[in-house]
Amino acid sequence: MSRAPRAVLARRDWGSDESGTSILHVDMDAFFASVELVRRPALRGLPVIVGGGPRGVVLASTYEARAFGVHSAMPMATAIRACPQAVVIPPTHGIYHEVSRGVMDLLGSVTALVEQVSIDEAFLDVSGARRRMGPPTVIAEHIRTQVRSRFGVTCSVGVAASKLVAKLGSSHAKPDGMMLVPKAATVDFMRALPVGALWGVGERTEQVLARWGVRTVAELADLDVTTLQQIVGKAHGAHLHDLAWGRDPRPVSPGHQEKSIGAEETFDTDVADADVVETKTLELADRCAARLRRAGVVGRTVSIKVRTSDFRTLNRSHTLVTPTDVGREVFLVARALLAGVDLRGLPVRLVGVRVEGLSRADVTACQPTLEEAVAGPGRRDAERAVDEVRARFGRSAIGPGAVLAVGKQDRSTTTFAPVELS
């Protein structure tokens, strides 16, 4: 689901020298939409949009829908205005994860050096697979054939000497293609691209660079690095300058460890009732903690995110003395943080809970929760028991009760009961 800008000039044959190009970037084409078409072949050839919810955005769309200007992250209402005849399908994430697992297993059979970047893309370092399977482009074609025959969906593959260039290669090969960028052609290929193609250049940075007359990678590469650092910041400037010259030494690293785990939700309509926001916070804290336990990690910092009806986003965080994976603890901190937020009397559009500063639970000393200190190890065990029930009977089988009685009161506006943080 790459959103990197593409350049017509870069969509060409860059040569056939594969020496030193052992990085592959595999990117599924219109992934969610393609999976849906496998399940509903009658929709093939039609504009299809995966997304939904009264305030949702487009998660994926077929190329037929894209021809009308529909793209991912576009508000659903705008997308339907642009393409009223589109078939809208609500997402079925479970199935996308299943297909994704299958594809990743397939990639793992090619090489152990697979770095999954998201649900639908991965980097491979095939330097060790060359003797067994042939040159990188042969491996890339093998992957594309296998993905199509086993899963009924297509993917595009970029082959290059670095991760950045391989990724840009796959995005220029879309849909259902392959692009090799020989090592010697790297700089020429990069110079043909708009500056927004670089990792780390989004809408804002693009605007800032445009004010300095920098619109292409070539113009950025030719800029003095010190000037660039003055424009976008020291670290960012040096990094972008390297990327513009095709310098991206990051290796393909399997075994990614998450740094935070969170959950957030946008209400169907803005909420002015603090109890409703708290109940949602409890649910999110519970969901978050269950994911921490499933991942076998505990976290030290609890942060909340609140978006008010005017689209202003506020973050608050608190670091605990000892890490936790207990939903009740996460909730109590989140609620205390919520109490400290000045919403200016506005209703809440979105609320989120995140736990950061993760470490492995089996090697981290966890202090007993307040309740455990008084009544034994009840809370953590109770939540683990809930995990087991859910594993057997599904998520909806059991859940947290209503907002915990502590500090609950009758409220009709978004002001939260103050809670002490330790």
Add this chain to the structure above:
DNA sequence: TCTGGGGTCCTCACACCA
């Protein structure tokens, strides 16, 4: 009827300590 959800990383401000 605009503007999801799950993340990462960076910068800046501030407090605290040596």
Add this chain to the structure above:
DNA sequence: TCTGTGGTGTGAGGACCC
């Protein structure tokens, strides 16, 4: 004792990615 400085941790927010 006061002041300056630099390192570190924390908190808030922004930008970016898929």
